[in-house]
Amino acid sequence: MASAASLFNKAVQLHREAAAHTEAARVELATNGSQKRSLPGSIEAQRELAARLARVAPTLAPGWLGADLDNTVAHRPLGADAAMDRPMLLRVGTAHPVPDAAFPALVPFLGGGHIAIDADARDPRVTAWLRATLLRTMAALPGGAVQVIPVDGGTLGAVFGPFRTLVDVEAWRKPVTNVDGFRRAMDEAEGQIVAAQGGAVDLPYRVLAVGAMPVGAGSGDWARLAALAHAGPAARVHLLLAGYPPAAPAGYDRPPRLDHTTFLTSEGDAFRISDPAGPEAFSRDGRGLGAPVTLTPAPVDGLIETVCRRIAGEARSQSAVDFAGLMPEELWAESSATGLRTVVGREQRQYFTLALDDATPHWLVGGRTGSGKTVFLLDVLYGLASRYSPDELGLYLLDFKEGVSFAEFTPTAVDKSWVPHARTVGIESDREYGLAVLKALAREMSRRAIELKQAGVTRIADLRAGRPDIAMPRLVAVIDEFHVLFTPNDRLAAQAAAALEEIARKGRSYGIHLILASQTISGVEALFTKNESIFGQFPVRVALAGGSGVLDSLNSAADNLPVGTAVVNHAAGVKAANALVRFPDAVAAAVSTQRHRLWEARLPGSAPPAVFAGYAAQHLDDDPLYKRVTSKVRRRQAMVGRTVDVGLSTAAFTFDSSPGRHLAVLGTSTVAADILHAAALSLAKQHDPGSANFLLAPLVAAADEAADATADALHQAGHQVDVVDTNGLRGHLGMLAAAVAKADPRDAPSPTYVVIFGADAAGTVLAQTHPTTYRTGHDDLRTLLRSGAAAGVHVIGWWRAVRRFTEDITGPAGVEDVACLVALNIPSNDLAAALGDYTVEWTARPNRALLVDRHDNRMSLIVPFVRPGTATSE
Numbered sequence: 109m110a111s112a113a114s115l116f117n118k119a120v121q122l123h124r125e126a127a128a129h130t131e132a133a134r135v136e137l138a139t140n141g142s143q144k145r146s147l148p149g150s151i152e153a154q155r156e157l158a159a160r161l162a163r164v165a166p167t168l169a170p171g172w173l174g175a176d177l178d179n180t181v182a183h184r185p186l187g188a189d190a191a192m193d194r195p196m197l198l199r200v201g202t203a204h205p206v207p208d209a210a211f212p213a214l215v216p217f218l219g220g221g222h223i224a225i226d227a228d229a230r231d232p233r234v235t236a237w238l239r240a241t242l243l244r245t246m247a248a249l250p251g252g253a254v255q256v257i258p259v260d261g262g263t264l265g266a267v268f269g270p271f272r273t274l275v276d277v278e279a280w281r282k283p284v285t286n287v288d289g290f291r292r293a294m295d296e297a298e299g300q301i302v303a304a305q306g307g308a309v310d311l312p313y314r315v316l317a318v319g320a321m322p323v324g325a326g327s328g329d330w331a332r333l334a335a336l337a338h339a340g341p342a343a344r345v346h347l348l349l350a351g352y353p354p355a356a357p358a359g360y361d362r363p364p365r366l367d368h369t370t371f372l373t374s375e376g377d378a379f380r381i382s383d384p385a386g387p388e389a390f391s392r393d394g395r396g397l398g399a400p401v402t403l404t405p406a407p408v409d410g411l412i413e414t415v416c417r418r419i420a421g422e423a424r425s426q427s428a429v430d431f432a433g434l435m436p437e438e439l440w441a442e443s444s445a446t447g448l449r450t451v452v453g454r455e456q457r458q459y460f461t462l463a464l465d466d467a468t469p470h471w472l473v474g475g476r477t478g479s480g481k482t483v484f485l486l487d488v489l490y491g492l493a494s495r496y497s498p499d500e501l502g503l504y505l506l507d508f509k510e511g512v513s514f515a516e517f518t519p520t521a522v523d524k525s526w527v528p529h530a531r532t533v534g535i536e537s538d539r540e541y542g543l544a545v546l547k548a549l550a551r552e553m554s555r556r557a558i559e560l561k562q563a564g565v566t567r568i569a570d571l572r573a574g575r576p577d578i579a580m581p582r583l584v585a586v587i588d589e590f591h592v593l594f595t596p597n598d599r600l601a602a603q604a605a606a607a608l609e610e611i612a613r614k615g616r617s618y619g620i621h622l623i624l625a626s627q628t629i630s631g632v633e634a635l636f637t638k639n640e641s642i643f644g645q646f647p648v649r650v651a652l653a654g655g656s657g658v659l660d661s662l663n664s665a666a667d668n669l670p671v672g673t674a675v676v677n678h679a680a681g682v683k684a685a686n687a688l689v690r691f692p693d694a695v696a697a698a699v700s701t702q703r704h705r706l707w708e709a710r711l712p713g714s715a716p717p718a719v720f721a722g723y724a725a726q727h728l729d730d731d732p733l734y735k736r737v738t739s740k741v742r743r744r745q746a747m748v749g750r751t752v753d754v755g756l757s758t759a760a761f762t763f764d765s766s767p768g769r770h771l772a773v774l775g776t777s778t779v780a781a782d783i784l785h786a787a788a789l790s791l792a793k794q795h796d797p798g799s800a801n802f803l804l805a806p807l808v809a810a811a812d813e814a815a816d817a818t819a820d821a822l823h824q825a826g827h828q829v830d831v832v833d834t835n836g837l838r839g840h841l842g843m844l845a846a847a848v849a850k851a852d853p854r855d856a857p858s859p860t861y862v863v864i865f866g867a868d869a870a871g872t873v874l875a876q877t878h879p880t881t882y883r884t885g886h887d888d889l890r891t892l893l894r895s896g897a898a899a900g901v902h903v904i905g906w907w908r909a910v911r912r913f914t915e916d917i918t919g920p921a922g923v924e925d926v927a928c929l930v931a932l933n934i935p936s937n938d939l940a941a942a943l944g945d946y947t948v949e950w951t952a953r954p955n956r957a958l959l960v961d962r963h964d965n966r967m968s969l970i971v972p973f974v975r976p977g978t979a980t981s982e
C-alpha cells in the first residue's frame with residue numbers, strides 16, 4: 109500500500125487537475141458568453157476526473173473518515189481508520205465541479221493541519237458539518253488518541269450536545285461558552301505545546317473545536333490562535349474553527365490568516381476550499397479547489413450518540429484501574445539505588461508513575477476530608493512495598509487523625525500479618541510522637557551522613573553504585589494530616605518544623621523522603637516563617653478534591669474533582685504541569701491479599717513494626733521491661749506507663765537510695781490509683797518474694813478497687829502487705845520516720861513502700877500534733893520524703909489537689925524531696941507552680957500523663973498504665 113504522504117499528494121494532484129479543468133470550463137464559458145452552450149470536452153473531463161477521485165477517495169479517507177454517515181456505518185469498527193503516526197485526510201463535503209459530477213472533498217486534519225470555516229454554528233449547515241467532522245475524527249482514531257476541547261459562543265454548547273457521553277470518560281472537556289472559557293481552552297492547548305517543546309512524548313491529539321467565537325474575543329485571542337495554528341501540529345494540537353475569520357469591526361485589523369490551515373469559505377449555498385495545509389496546493393494561483401463544495405450533512409439521528417456510547421464503553425474498560433493493577437507481577441524486583449518509583453493510577457489510558465528520587469524527593473498531598481487521601485497513600489505505599497524489598501525500602505507511617513488508615517500495615521487481633529517494610533506506625537498519633545519520629549529520622553540522617561563521608565561520597569546513589577553490598581534502604585516517612593503537628597504554633601511546633609526542614613532539605617542525598625498529606629497547608633504558620641517556605645522542597649504536588657491549596661494559587665484544577673481523581677503536578681503546582689490521574693479504591697480484600705503476599709515474603713525472624721496507637725490503653729502486664737525484669741536488677745524502677753516515643757519505651761522512675769526518689773501522682777483522675785498499682789507491682793517484681801514491705805493506705809473510695817487489687821497481687825508475689833486507714837497511716841509514718849531518723853545507712857531496714865491512695869484525704873489527721881513527740885504526721889511524712897530513700901523507704905502517693913501536695917511537702921522548696929511526678933488532669937499553671945518552673949506547658953487529656961523527673965531533668969508525655977478493663981477517658 110502506498111504511504112499516506114504519497115496518497116495525499118496524489119489526491120491533491122487529482123484535485124488540482126479538477127481545479128484546472130473547472131478553470132478551463134469557466135474560461136470557455138466566459139469567452140463564449142453563453143452559459144447554456146454545452147462544453148463537452150471540459151465537462152467530460154470533469155466527470156471522468158470526478159469519477160477517478162470518487163474511486164480513490166475511500167483509500168485516502170477510509171471508513172469513518174469518508175463514509176456517508178447514515179445507518180449503515182453504525183456498527184463499523186472504531187479506531188481502525190486512522191493512526192497517530194500518519195496524517196489524516198478527512199472528507200468535509202462533496203465537490204461539484206460540473207452538474208452531474210461529484211467527488212468527495214478531502215482535506216488534511218490531525219497530523220496534517222487545521223480546518224477553519226467562516227460561517228459559525230448558528231448556521232445549521234455548519235452545526236451539521238461540525239458534528240460530522242468530529243464524529244469522523246473520534247470514530248476513526250483509536251481510543252484515547254484524541255482529546256477535544258469544545259468552545260461554543262453561539263449556541264451555548266448545543267452544537268456539541270450529542271457528544272456529551274465523551275465528557276464523562278474524559279475524551280472531551282465540558283464545552284465552554286464564554287470568552288474566559290475560550291481562553292482557558294487556549295491555555296490548555298498551549299500547555300500541550302509547551303509540554304511537547306519540553307520533550308514530552310506520546311501526547312494525544314488535542315483538538316480545540318470552536319462552534320462560534322464567544323462574545324468578547326478580540327485581537328489578542330486571534331493572535332493566540334495564530335500562534336497555536338503555527339506551533340500546534342508539531343505538538344499534536346489542532347484547530348477546528350467555525351466562525352473564523354470573524355468579521356473585524358471597521359477600523360480594526362483583520363484577524364490573521366492561520367498557518368497550516370485549510371479554509372472553507374461560504375459562497376452562496378456552497379463553500380469554497382482553500383489550498384490545503386502542506387506543500388501541495390490545489391491551484392497555481394492560490395485560489396484553492398476550483399469546485400464548489402456542499403458540506404457533509406448531519407449524521408443520521410442517533411448515530412453520534414450510539415458511537416459515543418461505544419467509545420465511552422471502550423474507554424471505561426481500557427482505563428479501568430484497580431488496586432491489583434497497580435501492583436507489579438513480581439515482588440521486590442527493583443533496586444532503590446537511584447530512587448523509588450511506583451504506578452499510582454492512570455492518566456487516561458496510560459499508567460502514571462511517580463518517583464521519590466533526587467529530582468522529586470518529597471511530595472505534598474492535599475485534599476478535603478473524604479477526598480481519598482488515605483486511599484491514595486495506600487495505593488502508593490503498597491505499590492512501593494511490592495516493588496522494593498525491605499532491604500531497599502523502609503516506611504515510617506504517621507497518622508494524626510482519628511481512624512485507622514495505617515492499620516493496614518500492622519498486625520491486628522484478627523489478622524496477624526503486617527507489611528514488612530513498616531518500621532514505625534503511628535495511628536491517631538500525638539504531636540509528641542510525631543516529633544519523636546521526625547527526630548529519629550533526623551538522627552538516622554546524621555548517621556548516614558557519617559557513613560557516606562567515610563565512603564567518600566555525598567549521595568546515597570553514589571554509595572550504592574560503588575557498593576552494591578551496602579544495605580541502605582531508602583526511607584519514606586508519610587505523615588497524614590501533618591498540619592496537626594504545627595497546631596498550635598508552640599514550642600513543639602517549632603521543634604517539629606526544624607526537624608522537618610532539616611529532613612526536607614537534606615533528605616534526598618541520604619535517601620530519606622517525605623510524603624506530607626493534609627487538608628490544608630495554609631494554616632501551617634511554623635513552616636512559613638522562613639524566607640523561603642519549606643514547601644519549596646516538595647516539587648511533587650498531588651491535589652485531590654478540595655486540595656488546590658497544595659497547587660499554585662492560580663491553579664484551581666482540583667476544586668471539583670470526583671473522588672478517585674487527583675491532579676498530579678511535578679512543578680510545585682504550576683498549572684501547565686497538571687496531569688489528571690485516576691487512582692483506584694483500596695478495596696479491603698485486594699489490600700489484604702497483597703499484605704499477605706508481602707508478609708509471607710518477609711525474612712524469617714523479621715520484626716513487626718513498632719506501633720503507636722494513640723487511643724490504645726497500656727497495661728503493665730504487656731510491658732516488655734516489666735516482663736523481663738527480675739529481683740536481680742541493680743537499680744529498681746517504678747514503672748508508670750509507656751513513653752510516647754518511637755518504640756514506646758517503658759516510662760519508669762529509678763527508685764534507688766538518692767534523696768527524693770519518691771513518686772507523687774497529681775490530679776483527680778482515678779487513673780492515678782492505677783498508676784500506683786503499676787508502680788507498686790513493678791517494684792514488687794524486683795524484690796525476692798517476702799523481702800519487701802508494702803504499706804497500703806486506701807484513703808478515698810475511688811481508689812478502693814485499685815488498692816484491693818494491689819494488695820492481692822502483692823500478697824500473691826509473696827510480699828508483706830499492710831493495709832491501713834488514715835489513723836493507721838499516721839501511726840506507721842511516725843514509726844517509719846523514727847526508724848529512718850535513727851537508721852544507720854549500713855543497716856537500712858528492709859525496703860518499705862508507703863503507697864497512699866488519696867494522700868490529701870489524710871490532711872486533717874496528719875496535721876495533728878502528737879501528744880508526746882509534738883510531731884505532726886506531716887513532719888513524719890517530710891522526714892520520710894527527705895531521708896527515707898537512703899534507708900530504703902519510698903513514698904508513692906496520689907494527691908488529688910496540687911495545692912494539698914505542695915502544702916504537704918512544704919511548698920516548691922520541698923518539691924526536690926519528691927523528684928518523681930506524674931501529672932494527670934491538673935491545670936498547666938498549677939503544675940508550673942508546684943514545680944516552680946513557669947516554662948512548663950501541659951495540656952491534660954485522656955489516656956495521657958506528663959512524667960517529670962526533677963533529678964534528671966526529664967519531662968515526657970506518657971500513656972499511663974491502667975488495669976485492664978479500667979476506663980481511660982478521664
Ligand SMILES: Nc1ncnc2c1ncn2[C@@H]1O[C@H](COP(=O)(O)OP(=O)(O)OP(=O)(O)O)[C@@H](O)[C@H]1O
Pocket residue numbers: 475476477478479480481482483484509511671672673691692693694
Ligand atoms: N479511587 C476511589 N474510587 C472509589 N472510591 C474511593 C476511591 N478513593 C477513595 N474512595 C472512597 O472514598 C472514601 C473516602 O476515602 P479516604 O478515607 O481515603 O478519604 P480521606 O481523604 O482520607 O478522608 P479522611 O481524611 O476523612 O479520612 C472511602 O469510602 C473510599 O473507599
